[in-house]
Amino acid sequence: MTGPRRTSGHLPVLYVIACGSPLARHVGRLVELAQEDGWDVCVVTTPDGAKFVDRAAVARQTGHPVRTHYKNPGDLDVLPPADAMIVCPATVNTVNKWAAGITDTLALGLLVEGQGLGVPLVAVPYTNTAMARHPAFRAGLARLAEWGVTVLFGDDVVPLHPPGTGERHQHEFPWGLPLAAVRDRHYRAAA
Known part of the structure; x- marks a missing residue:
């Protein structure tokens, strides 16, 4: 299988959601791979994720503005609707809130x-060994997986690192892995 399926003559839309982690500085690599795979990519960041992402560079790369905040009432949507989403890097904060249904x-x-709409979702947490041990985080990951989210987590995916060393391990991150997972989810959803 190569690339996602086109819908109505348009490229399928992939939202890449980047959370507040130094790894978010490299989200352009995931965008590049997804575009090569045939996706129209839109990037959304959490407020802390925006601190790491070069928004202007990513907007030029995708052709879409990088969104961080809810739009004002009456404003038009500037992004096309998503056919699939990847949350990468997903922080402990985002996983915990998402599993609790918080939409702040x-x-x-x-x-x-x-x-709720049945959009294929892939989450790739990037955190350290201490934060990964928190019971709420582990329960949140399990809950999201139980609800149908593809969760890519563990030493077989991205080895956990000691606190304060995450930036030293960014070069090991397998950017193609979440893309392969979302492609598989998109094919199954379209079938």
Whole structure:
């Protein structure tokens, strides 16, 4: 299988949601791979994710503005509707709030709504060993997986790192992995 399926002559739309992690600085790599795979990519960040993403560069790369906040009442939607979403990097904060149904950021609102609409969702947490041990985080991951979200987590996906060393391990991140997972989910949803 290569690339997602076109719908109505248009490229399928992939939302890449980047959370507040130094790994978010490299989200353009995921965008590049997804575009090569045939997706129209839109990037949404959490407020903390916006601190790491070069919004102007990503907007040039995608042709869409990078969204972080809910639009004002009456404003038009500037992004096309998503056919699939990847949350990468997903922080402990976002996983915990998402699993609790909290929608206090645009990113979380899109995830909760996307889940309700049956949009294929892939989450790739990037965190350290200490934060990954928290019971709420582990329960949140399990809950999201139980609800049909593809969760890519564990040492077989991205080895956990000691606190304060995440930036040293970014070069090991397998950007193609979430893309392969979302492609598989998109094919199954379209079948």
